[in-house]
Amino acid sequence: MMKTDVQSYLREKFAEHAGLPEDQLFGDDVTLATVIARSPRMTNSIDLMEAFARTANALRKEYGARVRLPAMPLDTPTTTVLKVFQEEFDRQREAVA
Amino acid sequence: MTVMDVQPRIRRSTVPAGPPAIITDLWAALTERGMSLVDVTWEQQRLHESRRWSVVDMLAAVDLDSLTPTDRMLVWNAGRAELTTKPGADRLERQANAECNRWRDTNPALASAMEACGTWSRYWNEEEAHHETVFNRLADLSGMEPIDDETFINFRQVFPDDDMLRTLVLLAISEITAAVNYGQCQHVVADPGLRRIFKQVAADEIQHRNYFIAFAKALVDSGEYHAKDAFAVAHLFLREDGELQGSARDKLEERGTHVNWWDQLETKEMDFRPEAIEKKEQLVCSALKKITGIEVHTREEVEDTWLDLLGS
Numbered sequence A: 001m002m003k004t005d006v007q008s009y010l011r012e013k014f015a016e017h018a019g020l021p022e023d024q025l026f027g028d029d030v031t032l033a034t035v036i037a038r039s040p041r042m043t044n045s046i047d048l049m050e051a052f053a054r055t056a057n058a059l060r061k062e063y064g065a066r067v068r069l070p071a072m073p074l075d076t077p078t079t080t081v082l083k084v085f086q087e088e089f090d091r092q093r094e095a096v097a
Numbered sequence B: 001m002t003v004m005d006v007q008p009r010i011r012r013s014t015v016p017a018g019p020p021a022i023i024t025d026l027w028a029a030l031t032e033r034g035m036s037l038v039d040v041t042w043e044q045q046r047l048h049e050s051r052r053w054s055v056v057d058m059l060a061a062v063d064l065d066s067l068t069p070t071d072r073m074l075v076w077n078a079g080r081a082e083l084t085t086k087p088g089a090d091r092l093e094r095q096a097n098a099e100c101n102r103w104r105d106t107n108p109a110l111a112s113a114m115e116a117c118g119t120w121s122r123y124w125n126e127e128e129a130h131h132e133t134v135f136n137r138l139a140d141l142s143g144m145e146p147i148d149d150e151t152f153i154n155f156r157q158v159f160p161d162d163d164m165l166r167t168l169v170l171l172a173i174s175e176i177t178a179a180v181n182y183g184q185c186q187h188v189v190a191d192p193g194l195r196r197i198f199k200q201v202a203a204d205e206i207q208h209r210n211y212f213i214a215f216a217k218a219l220v221d222s223g224e225y226h227a228k229d230a231f232a233v234a235h236l237f238l239r240e241d242g243e244l245q246g247s248a249r250d251k252l253e254e255r256g257t258h259v260n261w262w263d264q265l266e267t268k269e270m271d272f273r274p275e276a277i278e279k280k281e282q283l284v285c286s287a288l289k290k291i292t293g294i295e296v297h298t299r300e301e302v303e304d305t306w307l308d309l310l311g312s
Helices: A005-018 A032-038 A047-064 A078-096 B026-031 B037-050 B057-061 B070-084 B087-104 B107-140 B149-153 B164-188 B192-221 B227-238 B242-247 B277-293 B297-312
Strands: none
Touching: A005 A047, A005 B037, A032 A047, A032 A078, A047 A078, A047 B227, A047 B297, B026 B037, B026 B107, B026 B192, B037 B107, B057 B107, B057 B192, B057 B242, B070 B164, B070 B192, B087 B107, B087 B164, B107 B192, B164 B192, B164 B227, B164 B277, B192 B227, B192 B277, B227 B242, B227 B277, B227 B297, B242 B277, B277 B297
16 A cells, blocks of 8 residues: 555545645645644534544555554644644554564 | 412422432433423532532641642642632533523423523532632632732633533543542642542542433433544544643644643652553543443554544
């Protein structure tokens, strides 16, 4: 499986759960605080946490790896979150291989 | 016919006899045992009355000269933290009223449960006033850095509204955190008067936790609120670098909207920090069991259960 597949899947699923198009989520300077402000489905960091959890669940269903995300400050760029998601996914895959 | 024409009849109370207690199965009390809001309020009132105490009397029993720097720092932190409970109670009253109106036509029993919650908020607010004033007065008398008006107003900011179940679970966990902290403080302070204050306030916070659990359980029992939201809040606190770590975290959010008291404890230079994370984790898991009926024992199990409840 190519890394880009997982990246695309992550972007697609997170966009779905955030209720926002990908270009509004993963552009330059977009942070987690920006996502909460823009998303019609979020009012606070619990909603954000839930969107990530649903994305992690979808990833598990599709690729069989359970990703646990650490708490991240709201000024974290979404591109960094994607990177952390990918690293956790790779670590889980290696652990079960 | 007027109210005056109705023949008076001695009504047998639906309130259980015995010492005052929290109605832990509020939903069943309202829907199966026929308790009215007058009955529920009577129970709240007599429990409140049975637990009253005097700040003035408690302060008179403290020997100010015997307080150590650690004692005074613990008192100062507690006073600042308690400033945030008034906006919490004010918000609870408003939000419970909104929820009551929301369910009035479609689920009257749930509207009653929310009215009971809003009604109880007055007792909570009054009891928390004791905590705030006892600690702040003591900090002041013992020469600690005064709390300026700007800080006071900053700590009074009202927490933004959220889902009602989430709100109640967050408040239950906040009470757990406070109760455990004060319980820890009680064991390190030497002055008997100060020890008695920490013990009393910790007992009050446990009682408040029990109320929040009862109201949250009523929401879940009604079938209108999903257990996933209780687990979401628990995960927010228990996860690595979560809220339970409080001010010990490397990076704290600049919220600008409200103050979470657990972020503001200044304990870095103290030789004692009332953490007891494992105890808090255990009590949060116990609260989840009471609210949702789902048994978990560790923060990992909380996260796994939450993910399972969420689905994809």
